Amino acid sequence: xxxxxxxxxxxxxxxxxxxxxMYTMSxxxxxxxxxxxxxxxxxxxxWWLMALATGPDAYARAMACLGTPLAKLLLIGFTFSFVYHFxxxxxxxxxDTGHGLERAQxxxxxxxxxxxxxxxxxxxxxxxxxxMAVTP
Amino acid sequence: MSLRTPLGRVLGKGSAGDGVxxxxxxxxxxxxxxxxxAWFASSLLGKQLQSYEVMRGWLAQSWVAVFAALLVxxxxxxxxxxxQVVIEDYVHGKGGKTALLLLSTFVHVAAAAAGLFAILRxxxx
Numbered sequence: 423x424x425x426x427x428x429x430x431x432x433x434x435x436x437x438x439x440x441x442x443x444m445y446t447m448s449x450x451x452x453x454x455x456x457x458x459x460x461x462x463x464x465x466x467x468x469w470w471l472m473a474l475a476t477g478p479d480a481y482a483r484a485m486a487c488l489g490t491p492l493a494k495l496l497l498i499g500f501t502f503s504f505v506y507h508f509x510x511x512x513x514x515x516x517x518d519t520g521h522g523l524e525r526a527q528x529x530x531x532x533x534x535x536x537x538x539x540x541x542x543x544x545x546x547x548x549x550x551x552x553x554m555a556v557t558p
Numbered sequence: 559m560s561l562r563t564p565l566g567r568v569l570g571k572g573s574a575g576d577g578v579x580x581x582x583x584x585x586x587x588x589x590x591x592x593x594x595x596a597w598f599a600s601s602l603l604g605k606q607l608q609s610y611e612v613m614r615g616w617l618a619q620s621w622v623a624v625f626a627a628l629l630v631x632x633x634x635x636x637x638x639x640x641x642q643v644v645i646e647d648y649v650h651g652k653g654g655k656t657a658l659l660l661l662s663t664f665v666h667v668a669a670a671a672a673g674l675f676a677i678l679r680x681x682x683x
Contacts (some may be wrong), residue, residue, distance in 0.1 A: 454644055465665075519605035
């Protein structure tokens with residue numbers, strides 16, 4: 423039996439291309455990208471905890487890894503990525519309560535998030551350099 | 559009472575039914591992670607990170623170990639839900655999507671297990 427089932431196309435929302443670009447769009451996709459980066463950072467945290475639990479030699483090797491120029495660069499990038507996800511996450515939680523959803527408010531809170539993330543990055547990198555610098 | 563037709567149910571179209579739970583847990587873990595990550599990061603930044611003795615001594619304290627364990631569990635959970643949404647949104651092939659979702663789940667559970675093991679080993683040594 424060949425019963426024809428209705429093949430109506432699934433409803434689609436208008437695609438991204440129809441909207442005029444606003445910087446709030448990049449903030450939105452950045453939340454996802456920085457979230458993925460944080461997932462990778464979680465694996466690094468577990469690797470660091472395992473090294474600490476294994477013993478002094480493993481920990482020294484892990485810290486030597488984190489001390490290379492490439493690792494330092496990645497750590498600075500990760501710091502911005504994480505504090506951005508942290509600050510923008512608060513923005514999302516406020517939205518979930520139904521506040522701050524007007525266009526002007528969302529643009530203003532976006533600017534606040536970027537400024538806060540940059541300031542926190544500078545602070546954390548500065549403190550982080552001090553915490554890393556002392557050799558036992 | 560369900561408004562879905564039997565045909566719709568058989569074809570698997572419509573809600574899977576667990577979206578609200580997913581949404582809520584994502585928010586609850588997000589709220590929990592604000593103080594947990596702020597505490598963990600600010601604690602680390604005030605320590606001599608190069609010193610094995612200092613770091614082990616810190617994590618071996620009971621309450622530090624408890625909150626570090628909570629941090630690992632909560633990050634793993636929040637991250638698993640977030641990565642799941644990204645895979646579901648951007649990976650379109652059914653096989654690839656299922657494989658990546660499985661991989662993400664396994665990696666998150668394994669990472670959580672390893673993180674908890676490390677913390678317990680430090681705390682109970």
